[in-house]
Amino acid sequence: MSGRLQNTTxxxxxxxxxxxxxxxxxxxGDLSVERLLDAYRHGIFPWFNPGEPILWWSPDPRMVLVPGEIRVTRSLAKRIRNGGFEVRADTAFVDVMRACAAPRARARGTWISPAMVAAYNHLHQAGYAHSVETWHDNVLVGGxxxxxxxxMFYGESMFSREPDTSKVALVRLAHQLQRWDFGLIDCQMETAHLASLGARTLPRAAFSARLAELVNLSNRPGPWCFDASD
Structure with a gap:
């Protein structure tokens, strides 16, 4: 590790x-919009517990999902068709972050502090951070x-209040990003859950090379509006 950042370094x-x-x-360092955008452009993300210094990460290998390679099982496809869900984008960003920050079974605390919510809400207001929300009977149940x-899309966190509702949001996101010619969804760290959905690992050097191409393509600023049909 190269040491401590100052706000201007x-x-x-x-x-x-x-x-x-x-x-x-x-x-x-800090969690300013400028700092966060510089971090993500280089494949770096913040991850730290409340009360700790801000820690910045670039793991090797990197877990990624190509939008067109998302794996939808028969049971998940049936859930998407028959669950009565509506998927929206950018209509409840702070609510999604707070739901992701809520305590979970077998988890101790959360890294999504009020300071993180505020910082990413500023990114959202600047058109760079986005929420994908699963609604059921007009109630937010996942996202x-x-x-x-x-x-390039960098996934940060997911939550479910009903079975599979975060997966419903991810599938909808992947299909929309494929239509918009996005190249990768960054999943950060390797997990069996993400692998089951089609994510795979890339060496950091390969990830960085692909990232350098994708971040220099034209932006699609928010608020996002997904296509009417999936």
């Missing part, structure tokens, strides 16, 4: 990130949020 090269813990690159730069 740039990030060190991602190749200098630690192997243990995997991807820890730097600490300090996710993330950041989009160019034709």
């Amino acid at each position: 740039f990030f060190p090269p991602v190749e200098t990130a630690l192997a243990d813990p995997n991807g820890l690159l730097a600490m300090g 996710l949020y993330g950041v989009a730069i160019g034709r």
